[in-house]
Amino acid sequence: MPVCSNPAFPMRALLAGARRKEQALLRLARKLVAAESPSDVKASVDVCAGLVADRARALGGIVKLHRQREFGDVLEVRFGPRSRAGSRNGLRQRVLLLGHLDTVWPLGTLKTMPCRLSEGRLWGPGTLDMKAGIAMALTALEMLTEAGLLEQEVILLLTSDEEVGSPVSRPITERLASECAAVYVLEPAQGLACKTARKGTGNWRIDVKGRAAHAGVDFEKGANAVLELARVVETVSGWTDLKRGLTVSVGVVGGGTKSNVVPAEAWAEIDVRIARKSDGPRIERRFAGLKAMDKRCTLTVTRGINRPPMERRRGTVRLYQKARALAAELGFTLEEASTGGASDGNFTAALGVPTLDGLGAVGEGAHARHESVVVEHLAPRTALLAGLLAK
Numbered sequence: 001m002p003v004c005s006n007p008a009f010p011m012r013a014l015l016a017g018a019r020r021k022e023q024a025l026l027r028l029a030r031k032l033v034a035a036e037s038p039s040d041v042k043a044s045v046d047v048c049a050g051l052v053a054d055r056a057r058a059l060g061g062i063v064k065l066h067r068q069r070e071f072g073d074v075l076e077v078r079f080g081p082r083s084r085a086g087s088r089n090g091l092r093q094r095v096l097l098l099g100h101l102d103t104v105w106p107l108g109t110l111k112t113m114p115c116r117l118s119e120g121r122l123w124g125p126g127t128l129d130m131k132a133g134i135a136m137a138l139t140a141l142e143m144l145t146e147a148g149l150l151e152q153e154v155i156l157l158l159t160s161d162e163e164v165g166s167p168v169s170r171p172i173t174e175r176l177a178s179e180c181a182a183v184y185v186l187e188p189a190q191g192l193a194c195k196t197a198r199k200g201t202g203n204w205r206i207d208v209k210g211r212a213a214h215a216g217v218d219f220e221k222g223a224n225a226v227l228e229l230a231r232v233v234e235t236v237s238g239w240t241d242l243k244r245g246l247t248v249s250v251g252v253v254g255g256g257t258k259s260n261v262v263p264a265e266a267w268a269e270i271d272v273r274i275a276r277k278s279d280g281p282r283i284e285r286r287f288a289g290l291k292a293m294d295k296r297c298t299l300t301v302t303r304g305i306n307r308p309p310m311e312r313r314r315g316t317v318r319l320y321q322k323a324r325a326l327a328a329e330l331g332f333t334l335e336e337a338s339t340g341g342a343s344d345g346n347f348t349a350a351l352g353v354p355t356l357d358g359l360g361a362v363g364e365g366a367h368a369r370h371e372s373v374v375v376e377h378l379a380p381r382t383a384l385l386a387g388l389l390a391k
């Protein structure tokens, strides 16, 4: 039997342990931030993965690299007792700790946005999203290993392409998650809250082809692609339904050549967010059914839903309640929140595996110049992670 709701479970001891390790945790986080790892530079992401792998091996983890050609290698590390794949008991006791190595920041960002400690925060590119979260996970695993409290198998999976939609890591994440009883995601907290629901995301591109003509001499012979695109923009924007949590936002448009030429080409890129899984196929059908009003124009509609929504299901709520109870023992209140942003947790939740997200660092400014982590929350949140993994 797993160690469930043991009243004597030493949460306070875990907190004291996390406080003792806070300086080492910060050093590790800084080391990972110094290894800049933009999604599109494989070699750099691999260097960052190497640092984590070295640390994980030192803690007794069994490292496996899922080699990639275009993106960085995906890092899988197993800790704790091995549970047999396929056995019901094994499934019940194995958990996935999910994060990503890549950041949105290009190489060289550190020159103008250096990693530094000031005003009680760790600043720098990728601190919050999510290198501090990785350092917290390794520290939690270190504490549990040292205390002999790791009684279930933990798989730490760090993807290399999360910030660009997880094109290569998605099948790996889904396969491992389907062998686990729970998924804990190391993305930053939402304010102080963890995340029990996330919207799903979609991207569409629409290309309109019309017919070019001299705007003065041959106006009637032209089929204006920009005008047709404007109608499409109006139509798809009208699909937004805030009550359902469905938004369609045309983010980028382009088209035409010169003002005195009836434009033959125009295009738009569109961001779609859905709160309900069932809205995925619905919105896909609507995009597929778009037709040009000017019959001389043709529309090409590409892409689609990328991440299904993480809906607030019963299994996830149970994980949240467990986390909330542990947090209370640690002396803080853990709220839950939902967000419009997506993570790899969307994939695991959509498989029906209970998924609790936002268990990484507390801070502000992910993807922004003021990206930073609040140092005082590192130890309590690391103790919380350790508690979740131990039980």
Ligand SMILES: [Zn+2]
Binding pocket: 100, 129, 130, 162, 187, 188, 343
């Ligand atoms: Zn992230």
